[in-house]
Structure formats: C-alpha cells, structure tokens
Amino acid sequence: MSMSRSILVLAFLLVPGISARGQRPPEVSADNGNAVLVKKVEELQNQVRDLQQRLDEISPPPPSDGVEQPVSRALSKPEEAPAETNSVDQSAPDVPRLSVQGINIRAFGQAQYTADDLHGDRPDLSIGNLTLLMTSELSNHLSALAELAFDEADYGAPSFSVDVERLLLQYQQSDYFKIAAGRYFTSIGYYNTAFYNADWAQTTMRRPGIVAFMDQGGILPTQRNGVTATGRLSSSELGLHYVAEVGTGDLQRTDLMGDEFFYQARTAYNLAMFVRPERIRGLQAGGSYYHDTILPTANGTTMAIVRQSIYSSYAVYTTPLWECLNEAYLIHHAVVNSRTYNTPAFYSQISRRLTNSIRPYFRYTWINAADSNPVFPDVRQSRGPETGVRYNFSEWVGLKTEYNRLDVRGFPAINLIGSQLVFTF
Amino acid sequence: MRRRNLAFAIAVLVLGLPAFAQEAVPIAVVVSLENPIKDISLPILRDFFRCEKLYWQTGKRVVVFTRPKGSPEHQVMLHSLYSMNEEDYQKLWVMKQIRGDVSCRVTELPSRGILQEGLRTYPGAIALVRVLEVTPQMKIITVNGKHVRDADYPLQ
Numbered sequence: 262m263s264m265s266r267s268i269l270v271l272a273f274l275l276v277p278g279i280s281a282r283g284q285r286p287p288e289v290s291a292d293n294g295n296a297v298l299v300k301k302v303e304e305l306q307n308q309v310r311d312l313q314q315r316l317d318e319i320s321p322p323p324p325s326d327g328v329e330q331p332v333s334r335a336l337s338k339p340e341e342a343p344a345e346t347n348s349v350d351q352s353a354p355d356v357p358r359l360s361v362q363g364i365n366i367r368a369f370g371q372a373q374y375t376a377d378d379l380h381g382d383r384p385d386l387s388i389g390n391l392t393l394l395m396t397s398e399l400s401n402h403l404s405a406l407a408e409l410a411f412d413e414a415d416y417g418a419p420s421f422s423v424d425v426e427r428l429l430l431q432y433q434q435s436d437y438f439k440i441a442a443g444r445y446f447t448s449i450g451y452y453n454t455a456f457y458n459a460d461w462a463q464t465t466m467r468r469p470g471i472v473a474f475m476d477q478g479g480i481l482p483t484q485r486n487g488v489t490a491t492g493r494l495s496s497s498e499l500g501l502h503y504v505a506e507v508g509t510g511d512l513q514r515t516d517l518m519g520d521e522f523f524y525q526a527r528t529a530y531n532l533a534m535f536v537r538p539e540r541i542r543g544l545q546a547g548g549s550y551y552h553d554t555i556l557p558t559a560n561g562t563t564m565a566i567v568r569q570s571i572y573s574s575y576a577v578y579t580t581p582l583w584e585c586l587n588e589a590y591l592i593h594h595a596v597v598n599s600r601t602y603n604t605p606a607f608y609s610q611i612s613r614r615l616t617n618s619i620r621p622y623f624r625y626t627w628i629n630a631a632d633s634n635p636v637f638p639d640v641r642q643s644r645g646p647e648t649g650v651r652y653n654f655s656e657w658v659g660l661k662t663e664y665n666r667l668d669v670r671g672f673p674a675i676n677l678i679g680s681q682l683v684f685t686f
Numbered sequence: 687m688r689r690r691n692l693a694f695a696i697a698v699l700v701l702g703l704p705a706f707a708q709e710a711v712p713i714a715v716v717v718s719l720e721n722p723i724k725d726i727s728l729p730i731l732r733d734f735f736r737c738e739k740l741y742w743q744t745g746k747r748v749v750v751f752t753r754p755k756g757s758p759e760h761q762v763m764l765h766s767l768y769s770m771n772e773e774d775y776q777k778l779w780v781m782k783q784i785r786g787d788v789s790c791r792v793t794e795l796p797s798r799g800i801l802q803e804g805l806r807t808y809p810g811a812i813a814l815v816r817v818l819e820v821t822p823q824m825k826i827i828t829v830n831g832k833h834v835r836d837a838d839y840p841l842q
Contacts, residue, residue, distance in 0.1 A: 685780060
C-alpha cells in the first residue's frame with residue numbers, strides 16, 4: 262500500500278513538471294483577450310514609468326550639450342572606450358584579471374624546494390620569482406606589454422633584483438604584419454617564445470638546459486633590445502608564419518657554479534619561419550637562423566672576436582592531452598683569426614595528461630660543446646634526463662615534483678630533486 | 687500488474703528526462719548585416735574564435751562575441767571550435783596574454799539584446815547564437831556551405 266502511494270506521489274510530482282514544458286496559455290475569447298491585453302499593457306507602462314524614475318535617481322545628469330548617450334556606449338569601440346577603473350576587463354572570457362585604467366595585470370608566482378649534489382646538505386627553499394605581466398590595448402592597432410620579474414637571489418640570500426624581461430610597444434597592421442619595438446624574447450627555436458618567463462605556463466620545473474636563461478647557465482641569447490616583426494606569409498591551410506628581428510644589447514652569463522661571463526655584443530639578426538597546418542591541429546614545425554658578433558671579455562679586456570650563428574629546427578605537438586616538444590640546435594662560433602667551434606644540442610620532452618589534474622613528464626637534454634670553447638668553457642658535454650609529475654590543484658595553481666640528473670664531461674654527475682608550487686592570479 | 691506498469695512508466699520518464707534536457711540546441715553563426723560574407727569555412731571560423739586571425743578579407747577587424755559559460759552557445763564553441771574543456775579554455779587565454787596577443791578580443795555578452803547591439807555597432811562582429819534567438823538584425827551565414835538546418839552542419 263505504502264509503495265503504491267509513493268508511486269502516486271512521485272507521479273503527481275513529475276507529471277505537472279513535464280506537462281509544463283508543453284503548456285500553452287489558456288484560450289480566451291476576443292473581447293476578453295483584448296481586455297486582458299489592455300490591462301497588461303497598462304501594468305507594463307506603470308512598471309516602465311517606475312523604472313525610469315529609479316533610473317533618473319541613480320543616473321548622473323546628462324552632458325551639458327544635452328546630447329544623450331546611446332545605448333551602444335556599453336559596446337563602444339576600443340578607441341572610443343573610456344578608461345576603465347577597477348573593473349574586470351571583458352576582452353577575454355571569464356579569466357580573472359585586474360584592469361586598472363585599461364591595463365590588464367597578471368601575476369605569476371612560485372615557491373620551490375630543491376636539493377642537489379652541488380649544494381650538499383644545504384637544500385634550498387625559496388620563493389623563486391614573482392613576475393608581473395602588464396598589457397594594454399591602446400587603440401585598434403596599437404598595444405603595449407611590460408613584464409617585470411622580481412628574482413630572489415640564489416640560495417636564500419635575503420635580497421631581490423628587478424629585471425625588465427619584456428617591454429614592447431606593438432603595432433598590428435593586419436594578420437600579415439605585426440611589429441614591436443623594445444625589449445623582446447628572441448624567436449630562436451620554439452620554447453623561448455612559447456613559455457616566456459612564466460613557470461606556471463611550462464609543464465616542467467625548469468626550462469631545458471639549452472634554452473635556459475643566461476643568468477641560469479643558458480647559452481642562447483634569449484632576450485634582446487630592438488625590433489621584431491611577425492605575421493602570416495599566406496592564408497593557406499599550411500599556416501606559414503615568419504618572424505624577423507634586429508636587436509642589440511650586451512650579454513651576461515652565470516654558470517651553474519656561479520661564475521660570471523661577460524660578452525659585448527654587436528647587432529643581432531634573427532629570421533624564423535614556422536608552419537601550423539590546419540589539418541593537424543596542435544602541430545607546429547619551424548626553424549630559425551640567428552647571427553651576431555660577440556666579444557667575450559674579462560676584467561674589461563676583450564678576449565676574442567667571435568662570429569656566432571645559431572641554427573635551430575623544431576617540431577612540437579601540443580594539445581590539451583599531449584605535449585611533445587623536440588628541438589635541435591647548432592651553435593657555430595667562428596673565432597676571428599682562429600678556429601671554429603660547433604656546438605650541437607637537442608632536447609625531447611613528452612608529457613600526457615592522465616586526469617584533469619595529473620600530468621607526468623619526461624625530458625632528455627644533450628649539449629655537446631668543446632672543452633676549449635672560449636664562449637662557454639663550462640658547458641662541455643652536458644646531458645641528462647628530467648622526469649616528474651605536475652599536479653594541478655586548479656587551472657591557476659600547480660605543483661611539480663621532479664628528479665633531474667646532469668652529467669657534465671669531466672665532472673661527477675649532479676642529481677637534483679625538487680618541488681615547485683606555481684600559481685597565477 | 688498495473689502497479690508494475692506505472693512504476694515502469696515513471697522509471698522511463700525519470701531516466702528520459704536528462705536526455706530531454708540535454709537535447710542539442712541548433713547554434714547559428716551570425717554576422718553584422720553590413721558584412722557581405724555568406725559562408726565561412728570551419729578552419730577560418732576556428733581561427734577567428736581562437737584569435738589566430740584578426741581581420742576579415744575586407745580588412746575589417748574581427749570582433750568575436752560569445753554567450754557566458756554554461757550557455758548552449760558556449761558549449762558548442764568549446765566543443766566545435768576549441769576542442770577543449772572549460773579549464774583548458776581559460777588557460778588558453780592566459781597563454782595568449784603571456785604571448786603578447788593583447789589585441790585579441792572574445793567578449794562574453796549576457797543577453798541577446800546586447801549581442802544584437804554589438805552586431806549593429808561592429809561591422810566586423812561575428813557570434814554564435816541559438817537559432818531561436820536570431821533576430822532580423824542578425825545575418826546567419828553557412829559553415830562549410832552547410833546551413834544550420836542541415837543534418838551535417840559542423841557546429842553540433
């Protein structure tokens with residue numbers, strides 16, 4: 262009995278809910294209908310009057326010239342847009358960003374723990390760096406970008422340095438031509454301009470050794486001051502793009518032992534091309550050629566004049582599920598009135614998302630520099646694997662745990678373990 | 687026996703309701719009435735929504751409008767144009783900011799009225815709209831030559 266009663270109650274609850282979807286208003290006669298409509302219209306008119314009064318109370322007075330602002334003001338074009346104040350910009354969907362006077366600010370932070378054979382029983386717990394990325398659309402074609410990095414000195418030194426990583430004024434004329442002037446990341450290979458300075462953006466704890474920043478032992482000129490132009494070369498499905506760069510700026514390099522190297526540098530040229538075929542979404546393949554002249558110096562004395570050419574090629578495949586990065590480099594150093602050195606290098610990285618939160622990864626890096634290379638004498642032949650797991654607490658917070666082994670020719674192997682918490686806000 | 691039939695009918699209704707609620711809503715691609723375009727290929731539509739292509743062939747700047755998260759338009763956009771979930775979609779926009787694609791614009795509009803106003807204000811505007819909400823101020827274009835009524839319409 263109670264069973265059938267329950268079923269009946271359930272049926273009563275369900276049936277009205279279902280039938281409501283197909284409900285039509287009750288039919289009324291023409292006279293009755295008119296009367297009802299007239300009454301409804303009167304009610305609506307009263308409501309509109311009330312709302313208008315309330316609106317007048319809360320709205321600012323009209324401009325002195327008496328011209329009413331159109332409703333479309335809310336959708337005004339960028340060049341007509343009034344400066345925003347403490348409002349969330351809607352140019353990107355639902356991404357939390359602070360917009361102050363038209364500037365979108367995003368911060369990237371990290372905290373990490375590392376222990377390695379170099380530092381023995383002095384493991385390091387540091388807050389790493391804090392990066393502030395500021396962008397602003399100045400007009401339909403003009404935009405600006407600034408990236409400031411607050412770096413903590415290595416191994417717990419209680420001080421920070423501030424670096425201007427990028428500072429660019431960009432002009433986009435069309436899909437085929439965009440030019441930017443200022444401090445930029447060089448388009449040598451793929452990694453440097455795919456992840457920039459944001460540890461949050463990259464899957465692993467560190468950049469691959471070959472594309473590491475020069476103050477972290479890297480050997481590529483990752484940043485220059487100058488002009489960079491980019492765009493599509495055709496509208497075909499191949500998705501052919503170009504990048505052309507001219508830049509200057511002296512270089513400073515710090516090796517893993519903390520020794521510093523200085524290089525005067527003359528004008529650098531870089532030309533890169535890549536394809537993003539429409540038929541294979543996620544695939545990008547390309548190459549670049551970079552050339553400059555550098556003068557390694559010690560105590561203010563020039564040690565040599567070196568013509569440096571860097572060739573790179575890469576093929577990467579990135580989708581939400583897979584990340585497969587492969588890059589190869591050849592760094593050619595021609596010491597004026599002396600010999601030449603070739604430094605080949607490559608890395609391969611693969612990772613696959615197992616669940617929405619967990620992504621294991623593996624990378625192998627290999628660099629083969631001559632022991633007598635005057636430009637980076639510490640690099641020698643360096644190789645080793647890195648493997649780890651990235652766990653995302655949310656799309657904005659991730660934790661990476663990694664093991665890394667580095668074999669440098671002539672030195673004992675270095676083992677490193679670490680964890681890195683990365684976040685953006 | 688009658689009880690069993692009644693229980694069976696209710697079970698069918700209860701189990702069938704979610705499917706009924708998730709019935710696919712046809713989503714049209716609409717542009718401004720001023721836009722001479724009648725058809726767009728799916729790859730170019732993807733490029734527009736991913737801000738990888740910012741200009742129409744006429745030289746007009748593309749302005750992409752979408753409806754908020756949770757709407758059928760947003761779901762179709764994620765599935766057919768981005769091939770990713772909401773989390774990856776959010777991350778994509780941060781990556782674009784990191785890469786300096788500042789002039790990119792995909793604007794979420796909360797209502798059909800504002801969307802209609804957007805299409806009127808921007809001659810280069812393009813948006814996804816459920817068919818029932820298309821108004822005479824919006825121009826439906828075909829995708830890969832397929833109309834939204836066609837069975838093999840690409841935005842499903």
